[in-house]
Amino acid sequence: MEKNNVHSLTLEQIGELAEDVYFIYNFNSACFQYIGAAFDNIGGQPATKYLENPKALLDTVHPEDKTYVLDFLSQTQQMVSSGKIEFRILLDEDVKKHILLKVYPLNNTQSHLIAGFAADISVTKSNILYAEKINARKNSTLEVLAHDLKTPLGMINMMAGAIQQLPNVQTDNVIIQYVQLIQQLCERNIALIRDIVNQEFLESAQVDLRKERADLVFGITDIIENYKRSADILMKKFRISSSTEKLYLEFDTLKLMQVFNNLISNAIKFTKDHGVIEVEIDEQKDSVLITVRDNGIGIPEEFHAVLFEKFTPARRPGLKGEKPVGLGMSIIKTIVELHDGKIGFDSKVGVGSTFYITIPK
Numbered sequence: 001m002e003k004n005n006v007h008s009l010t011l012e013q014i015g016e017l018a019e020d021v022y023f024i025y026n027f028n029s030a031c032f033q034y035i036g037a038a039f040d041n042i043g044g045q046p047a048t049k050y051l052e053n054p055k056a057l058l059d060t061v062h063p064e065d066k067t068y069v070l071d072f073l074s075q076t077q078q079m080v081s082s083g084k085i086e087f088r089i090l091l092d093e094d095v096k097k098h099i100l101l102k103v104y105p106l107n108n109t110q111s112h113l114i115a116g117f118a119a120d121i122s123v124t125k126s127n128i129l130y131a132e133k134i135n136a137r138k139n140s141t142l143e144v145l146a147h148d149l150k151t152p153l154g155m156i157n158m159m160a161g162a163i164q165q166l167p168n169v170q171t172d173n174v175i176i177q178y179v180q181l182i183q184q185l186c187e188r189n190i191a192l193i194r195d196i197v198n199q200e201f202l203e204s205a206q207v208d209l210r211k212e213r214a215d216l217v218f219g220i221t222d223i224i225e226n227y228k229r230s231a232d233i234l235m236k237k238f239r240i241s242s243s244t245e246k247l248y249l250e251f252d253t254l255k256l257m258q259v260f261n262n263l264i265s266n267a268i269k270f271t272k273d274h275g276v277i278e279v280e281i282d283e284q285k286d287s288v289l290i291t292v293r294d295n296g297i298g299i300p301e302e303f304h305a306v307l308f309e310k311f312t313p314a315r316r317p318g319l320k321g322e323k324p325v326g327l328g329m330s331i332i333k334t335i336v337e338l339h340d341g342k343i344g345f346d347s348k349v350g351v352g353s354t355f356y357i358t359i360p361k
Contacts, residue, residue, distance in 0.1 A: 020119040027077055027112040042120045044091040062088035076114055079105045086213060098125040132253045133222060156186050209252050209338050216247045217281055219257050224279055235273035242281035247288060249361060255335045262328055263292045263355055271296030287361055293354040299347040308333040
């Protein structure tokens, strides 16, 4: 039996039983040689409709993903190893599915074939997107919570100190012990809240990079909107602007959103009450520029050269006594560079700081 027939026979036997859509495509004839039975369930149409007219499949691809898919398909003819892509299809106005497509070149001298499979990953994708959205909101909520609880705990601590100074209290050892206990509990819980926020960032940075195609504008906007809802607690104004409504890139959503959360957190720490924190997203020809700007106290010039070092001497407590992370800016730089990006900043004491992150498209 010829090698090609062996490929086809094995694939078709698997394809008729599998939940995923197995297929063989012939570049010479520009048509499918085989499409598995599962296509009817995933594609919503009989496979026979596309056997002789594979271009009709492109009509089902989500408009925002079509160029992305076409670029991938144009590369498949030169593939010498496997490739994969995730994209969305629209079966009608109400039904959208996420598809994982994997292809494998079948090297032979008689015809130019690729084999592969397409899987419906809609449920998995939906769960991942939901988890990542919740995680991004959780980090900003932790930051808000830290400020929200720190203020009343600080007030209790201050009032306990005032009680301790009262003439009739200074001679009462029992009351003094109670007041000291209140102060210790306040200080311990303030430190605990800040440690939770800091540890969350440090732990997320240790997880392996997992890039996927996602809307960067949506992710950053969602974070800022969460901060806006707590603007009265944080005593800051938050603004966001973008040159485009949507911007799909390949990035690790968990890590990159944590980077922006951390930069905003730093801006909150070093910006006085009623200050302004702005985020701008600017789509450029080959990259996207994200700017995080504040009108806070700024970074002294002697710390500029060492800001991104581990345990940098530039670390300082925030305006309200927040403890520095130490590794924070170092990890931010590492995550950005793992995305083949760059980070830089401008800062002037008394004027504020602006951080620039460039991510290739």
